[in-house]
């Protein structure tokens with residue numbers, strides 16, 4: 001299975017690109033959705049975050065008030081690191097489970113949409129790594145209008161991530177999304193040719209997917225042995 005890494009800056013257009021991949025029948029693992037599930041009321045992540053940040057971050061229904069928590073962590077690097085540290089194990093295991101499910105369904109290509117792919121060092125598991133890039137001004141304008149926030153809040157969010165130009169330097173493929181949606185669609189057709197090509201052995205080994213496959217194989221083997229053949233392990 002080829003695991004394609006998709007990343008970029010906040011509001012650079014990852015979700016928009018993901019939708020185009022999905023329209024081509026390629027499944028997406030979206031880290032933002034996994035992270036949202038990890039913070040739902042009553043989960044382990046929710047408990048840890050409420051213990052650390054206090055119940056002032058909760059809405060009356062007990063769910064986390066996400067815009068409020070966002071304002072706290074995007075204006076304070078220490079609190080952001082704390083939140084990242086608390087949620088990281090739940091997010092990684094959620095992503096792993098999603099990949100495993102798609103692998104078991106026999107998908108040959110999947111896209112892993114992770115805003116913090118480089119920061120979390122998950123790029124090593126993916127090949128190729130696609131970075132959706134826009135210039136800072138376009139990014140700021142799109143973020144302000146999408147999230148209906150002030151320029152100051154938008155700048156805080158942008159600065160909370162590795163600079164987009166550094167991500168661009170680390171990319172195998174850069175999708176420049178400063179143009180129109182039609183331009184983006186056209187660019188994607190070239191990318192699809194690379195993504196749909198089977199992995200070579202060296203790509204397989206270098207992207208650590210060999211290790212992932214071996215691990216997944218063992219996990220599934222143990223599950224089958226325990227639950228179907230009732231072996232004692």
Ligand SMILES: CC(C)(COP(=O)(O)OP(=O)(O)OC[C@H]1O[C@@H](n2cnc3c(N)ncnc32)[C@H](O)[C@@H]1O)[C@@H](O)C(=O)NCCC(=O)NCCS
Nearest residue numbers: 009010031032035066067069070073084087115116160161
């Ligand atoms: C702070 C939270 C509650 C704000 O929620 P909100 O619904 O307003 O935003 P949402 O989750 O949709 O994130 C929007 C974008 O913000 C950026 N972002 C989110 N978390 C972080 C972070 N910790 N550091 C840098 N950028 C981040 C990403 O580009 C993401 O796509 C939420 O983002 C969160 O729980 N973040 C920590 C978990 C995490 O690291 N998520 C990123 C997935 S790898």
Ligand SMILES: Nc1ncnc2c1ncn2[C@@H]1O[C@H](COP(=O)(O)OP(=O)(O)OP(=O)(O)O)[C@@H](O)[C@H]1O
Nearest residue numbers: 009010011012013014015016115142146179180181
């Ligand atoms: N080529 C484009 N032209 C005009 N608007 C665009 C284009 N690409 C994306 N957008 C818009 O820009 C905004 C940000 O795009 P999107 O939500 O896909 O970014 P993202 O990288 O997924 O953001 P996040 O990191 O917050 O998840 C959205 O409102 C989207 O509709």
